[in-house]
Structure formats: C-alpha cells, structure tokens
Amino acid sequence: MAEPERPRSRKRRLDGERSRAAVLDAAIATLGRQADASIEDIAAAAGVVRQTVYAHYPSRTALLTAVIDHLTTETASALDAIDVTSPPPEQALRRWLEASWAVVERYPILLSPVIATAAPPADEHDRHRPVTTRLVDLVRRGRRTGVFEERHSEEWTISAVIALGHAAGQQVAAGRMSSAEAAAAYRDSVLRLVVKLPMAEDD
Amino acid sequence: MAEPERPRSRKRRLDGERSRAAVLDAAIATLGRQADASIEDIAAAAGVVRQTVYAHYPSRTALLTAVIDHLTTETASALDAIDVTSPPPEQALRRWLEASWAVVERYPILLSPVIATAAPPADEHDRHRPVTTRLVDLVRRGRRTGVFEERHSEEWTISAVIALGHAAGQQVAAGRMSSAEAAAAYRDSVLRLVVKLPMAEDD
C-alpha cells in the first residue's frame, strides 16, 4: 500500500515493465476464458516463458492478487467517472448499468468464478465489493425515495442485478446475442425488476 | 437404456448396490459444494475408500455421467408431475418455478458449473436440456398467447430465469436468505420479468 516505489538501483529497464504488463493482461484474458488456466497457458498467451512470469510474480496467488487489484482499480475508476448520487435513482441506475456493462464487456473475467473464488487465505471475502458498493448505495437511495421496489430484501435486488449481468455476459460469450442486444436486455430487465411500477398491483 | 438387468450370475449382494448409491449421493452432495472435489473427497463423504468408488464407476468421467443421468431423471420426473401445458401460461409458469425450485433446493449441484462443464468429449453440449425444454415450450406458448413479454429474445428470457434461479440458490447457500424468502423472491422476480404488464408502457 504505502510503497514509495523508490528507484533504489541505478538501472531499471522499461523492458521489464512491458512484459510484466503483458503477463498481467494475458492472465486477465486467459483466466477469463478458462478459470483454471495454468501459468504455462498464461505465459504462452503473454508470449513469454513460464520462468518470466515467476520473475514478476512470485507465485500463482500473487499473480491472482495482482489481477484482482488491477481490475478493482480499473473498475472503480470507470464507475467513478459517472455520477450516481445526484440524478434521480432510475436515471442513476441506467448510468450505472451502462458503465458496469462496459467494464464487464472489457473484462469478461469479472463474471468468472475466478474473482469470487480467488479469496486467498483470510482476505476480505469480497474483493470486488468496492464495485458493488456504489450499487448498494444507489439501491438504498432509490428505496428510501420510494421509486424502487421494496418487496424483497435489498440483497436480493443486488444479487439479481449481478445475476442478470452474468446472464447477459454469457449470452454474448456464447454468441447467442450481440453485445448491443445483451446490453439492452440487461438494462431493460434490471429496470423492470427494480423500479417500482406507477400503480401498485395486488398481492 | 435397454438393459434388462439380467441376473446372469448366481450371487448378487444388495450390499453392493447400497454402497453404489452412497457413492452417487456423496458425489452429488460433494460436487455441489466443491466442483473440483477429488474421488478421494467423494469416497470419504460416502464412507468408503477410493478403490470402492472405482469398483462401481470405472473412471471419474463415468461417475460424472452417472451423476448427470441420475439428476436428469430425477428432475424430469419431478417436472413431469406438474401440468405445464394446459393452464394459462402465468399459472403454468408459477408451477414450473415452484417445482424447479424444489429440485434445485434438493440438488444444489444443478446450479454448479459441474453440470455445464461436465460435457465429456463430443456429447450434447447441454445435458440438462431436457429440464429447460419444458420452460422453453412454456415461454413460447405465453408469447404466442400474448401474455408474456416479447421485447427481447426468447433465449434471453430463458437465461434470465436460470440466472435468477442461480441468484436465489446462492443467497440460500450463503445464508443470506431463508429458503422460503429466496423462493418468493425468485418467483416474484421471474413473473415480473416475464409476464406482460396490463398496460403498455412507453419506451
């Protein structure tokens, strides 16, 4: 965390940083396709050799951690770019859905069990919590203001939104829907599920 | 399929069949919790030793196939018990949801990637298709009769229903919702998503 990145030695080659980034990208892409990909697979995808991976990341766990950290940072900044707190909840939700879909499309690994399962030893059980945090706040606000459905628990709403995101991502991955179709279906479905209807229905 | 189960040898011990069933049950339970459980794990859960598993199932793949076959049969018969073709689509969907939730609750492995991933070599890519087939037919009928939403593709509806089932199952598994809560949330959410609203909204 508090690492000043002190250039203590006189020579540092940007050569190294490039291959380090290549390995990280390859890990994200490869693990997104195959959650149990080996270091060998990742190295091949990065165009390097297994030992080079270990030169930058001491262990598989370390690489996994780096992947998750990178994704968390990227996602957080992508979601920070949108304002989700001031617009009316429905509008904010639309923006959140659009932004998060874009991120998921760029990093399909986010929908893979790699992230959830990769909790090393006794780390936080939800590393990607910083991402859903904004959604949680948004849902709470929508409920407080009376424009979001409150029939079921808040957590159910969150998990339903995530689950529909998974479904949309899988449709695209399976080639059964275009990215635009999936995005629209995802958006419409979530809104239909979350936003309270104009007139109250019976039970 | 057409195996007369001929008692060709003079002695057959029901002892064997009991442990065979124990292994199968243990495999279903264990793989439901941990998709990559070893034969050792399954054997331990069954109260036997690894070699005993191999005495009944020649390979891991064979065991997996047996698990899937068993689940397919069980699920099919559970869903055959309900009539999903004659009642009005919404009512039929309610029944389908209730029945399929009961099955999923009994066999959490159905929501695990074990089933989808376990396609051996060039087998059907969807072994559990016989289960969703009924849902597909039901959704088609509801669309034709004009009571189900047609805004997005049929396949999206199916995959959304499955995805919400996953979400509900995970909530229960994580202890965040009771089984009854999850069932209700699942049912309500699917209906809200699938059934056309009384009055057409704008775009």
Next chain:
DNA sequence: CTTATCTTGGACGTACGTGTCTAACTTAAG
C-alpha cells in the same frame, strides 16, 4: 562500450489426482 537487467532453456524436486493391481479381510447369499 560496458554493465546490469531481463529473458530463455534446461533441469530438478515436490505435491496431488487419476487409474490399476494384488492380497487379505469381511460379509451377505445360497
């Protein structure tokens, strides 16, 4: 150009899961 960094190839040890075999034992079936 010199030097330290980086990558590479080769080899090695370890751990784990699969699948097979065999001999000894328990136990249900006749």
Next chain:
DNA sequence: CTTAAGTTAGACACGTACGTCCAAGATAAG
C-alpha cells in the same frame, strides 16, 4: 457352513502443475 461378492489397505506408474535454481544469451541504460 461354504462360497463368491464386496471392501479394504498398500503399493505402483503416470501425468500435470507448481515453484526453484542456474548458466548462457540478448538487450536496454549509463
């Protein structure tokens, strides 16, 4: 009780992935 079915313990071969070490070659930095 006798016999064959079934389970067990032990050992083995095999493959795969992880992680480490080292020496040689390529290359960017000064």
